[in-house]
Amino acid sequence: MSDTSTPATTKISTYLLMIVLVVLALSIVALLLAVQVYLVGNEIVAGYLLVIGFIAMGMATYVLFQSRKRVASMKIEAPKVMTTVECRKCGVKSVREFQRGDFVFKELDACQKCDDKNLITAIYKEVKEKEKTYGV
Amino acid sequence: MSFGPGSDSISQILSILFYGVFIVFIFYGQRIQMYVMIREVEGSLYKLKYIKEEGRKIAIETIKEIGKPQTDPSARVDRFLEYFQIMPQSMDPAGIVYKLDHILDVRDTRLKDEVKLMAPAGDEVQVNNLENTLEAAMALNFIYKVVRHYYIQGKKTLSLYIIMQLQMILPLVMKEAEAYASALKAFSYGQPIGDGAGALVAAKLMHGYETRKVPKDCVVATVPIEGRTAFIIKAEGPGGNVGKPGDAVKAVIAENEGKISSVIMIDAGLKLEGETVGEVAEGIGAAIGGPGVDQFKIEEAVVQYHIPIHAVIVKEDIGDAVSPMRKEIADSVDKVIERVKNVILERTKEGDKIIIVGVGNTIGIGQ
Numbered sequence: 123m124s125d126t127s128t129p130a131t132t133k134i135s136t137y138l139l140m141i142v143l144v145v146l147a148l149s150i151v152a153l154l155l156a157v158q159v160y161l162v163g164n165e166i167v168a169g170y171l172l173v174i175g176f177i178a179m180g181m182a183t184y185v186l187f188q189s190r191k192r193v194a195s196m197k198i199e200a201p202k203v204m205t206t207v208e209c210r211k212c213g214v215k216s217v218r219e220f221q222r223g224d225f226v227f228k229e230l231d232a233c234q235k236c237d238d239k240n241l242i243t244a245i246y247k248e249v250k251e252k253e254k255t256y257g258v
Numbered sequence: 259m260s261f262g263p264g265s266d267s268i269s270q271i272l273s274i275l276f277y278g279v280f281i282v283f284i285f286y287g288q289r290i291q292m293y294v295m296i297r298e299v300e301g302s303l304y305k306l307k308y309i310k311e312e313g314r315k316i317a318i319e320t321i322k323e324i325g326k327p328q329t330d331p332s333a334r335v336d337r338f339l340e341y342f343q344i345m346p347q348s349m350d351p352a353g354i355v356y357k358l359d360h361i362l363d364v365r366d367t368r369l370k371d372e373v374k375l376m377a378p379a380g381d382e383v384q385v386n387n388l389e390n391t392l393e394a395a396m397a398l399n400f401i402y403k404v405v406r407h408y409y410i411q412g413k414k415t416l417s418l419y420i421i422m423q424l425q426m427i428l429p430l431v432m433k434e435a436e437a438y439a440s441a442l443k444a445f446s447y448g449q450p451i452g453d454g455a456g457a458l459v460a461a462k463l464m465h466g467y468e469t470r471k472v473p474k475d476c477v478v479a480t481v482p483i484e485g486r487t488a489f490i491i492k493a494e495g496p497g498g499n500v501g502k503p504g505d506a507v508k509a510v511i512a513e514n515e516g517k518i519s520s521v522i523m524i525d526a527g528l529k530l531e532g533e534t535v536g537e538v539a540e541g542i543g544a545a546i547g548g549p550g551v552d553q554f555k556i557e558e559a560v561v562q563y564h565i566p567i568h569a570v571i572v573k574e575d576i577g578d579a580v581s582p583m584r585k586e587i588a589d590s591v592d593k594v595i596e597r598v599k600n601v602i603l604e605r606t607k608e609g610d611k612i613i614i615v616g617v618g619n620t621i622g623i624g625q
Contacts, residue, residue, distance in 0.1 A: 245583065
């Protein structure tokens with residue numbers, strides 16, 4: 123199963139990227155100015171510029187990461203599906219990855235231990251993450 | 259570089275900024291809120307478009323792989339995705355069920371014929387799976403178009419209320435779209451889906467016994483359970499198929515001249531948030547979803563002969579119902595069989611005849 127996606131849908135919008143880069147550049151300027159103003163002796167203004175610079179930088183980085191996360195979540199995840207093969211006579215059980223053409227109660231080739239035919243008894247996907255209960 | 263006389267001017271600038279923001283929010287607050295919502299809807303619409311296109315791509319690839327068509331099926335698939343059905347007029351509701359039944363039959367035949375033309379090399383099972391794949395792609399196409407309609411309408415009219423309604427239901431719409439997206443892959447590969455829980459129970463009960471076909475697209479097996487004779491009904495697998503259990507139950511009741519002591523229906527049921535996937539619950543009534551035609555027919559038949567009807571459901575959410583079957587659901591089959599046996603022991607006598615119906619899409623489940 124392919125998880126590929128077209129380039130048009132996976133890249134971050136150039137418009138958004140431009141805004142983020144401009145804000146990042148401005149925040150760096152604000153930080154540099156803060157240093158300059160501090161050296162001149164105006165500590166309060168330097169403080170303001172420092173806060174503004176860090177906030178702008180934080181926000182720009184956050185927006186960038188959020189949009190990357192959104193792009194990542196756009197992929198259609200194909201879950202791993204497993205097939206349980208069982209011999210009804212000797213009870214030997216094995217689990218393998220699903221193959222096209224598998225279906226529940228399909229008879230397969232003979233069991234390696236006895237001559238009876240193997241049977242697909244279950245096809246399922248395993249969901250790893252636990253559902254949140256929100257404490258209620 | 260200088261910043262004016264000192265901290266006083268900074269305070270003034272900040273005060274002016276504060277008042278400016280306050281005034282802007284008084285006059286344009288609602289508009290800003292609307293733009294934020296539009297942006298949110300836009301993001302989801304973008305995602306829906308991607309999912310829809312991916313669905314179309316998977317459908318076309320599967321048709322090419324399985325059906326080996328002579329020509330490119332893309333144009334035919336695009337036409338298929340735009341199919342619609344017109345529900346019967348309900349001004350005079352008498353007889354509407356049979357009108358709806360007829361429309362659904364015509365639709366089913368038409369879609370199946372269309373798939374056969376698209377995939378001439380596919381066998382019956384593959385044609386059924388392809389039909390299901392295309393129907394999932396069709397649902398995604400429809401969801402995208404409806405959301406796009408309200409988004410454009412909201413933007414055109416700049417109506418907060420249109421955008422707000424859309425934004426409020428969007429999480430549920432997205433959940434459904436994502437469920438259909440994972441269904442697409444399951445259908446194209448012929449994997450069992452969560453909705454097939456009922457069919458899986460019936461398959462397990464009838465496995466090893468002789469089956470015969472009953473109308474429409476269903477199979478029935480006569481199985482002895484706890485000293486009773488059980489007629490186990492399910493849609494014919496392993497192709498993607500829900501059959502018409504309503505007609506099958508009616509036929510079996512008619513064959514036995516109404517001498518059936520109980521009907522037990524097993525289906526996947528929608529769980530509420532907080533409930534566990536694969537939880538088994540028991541109740542009364544015809545456990546069957548869909549447009550309601552089969553439920554009506556079963557209720558009609560059991561009422562005619564005063565047959566008690568019981569239901570056992572396996573709980574799951576919409577996402578689980580149309581995506582590959584979760585382990586919890588597959589594992590619940592034995593619990594369901596236990597519950598069914600309890601119902602049989604408590605509600606029927608030895609020597610009685612009963613009907614057990616495993617409802618749901620039987621994709622990836624044989625018998």
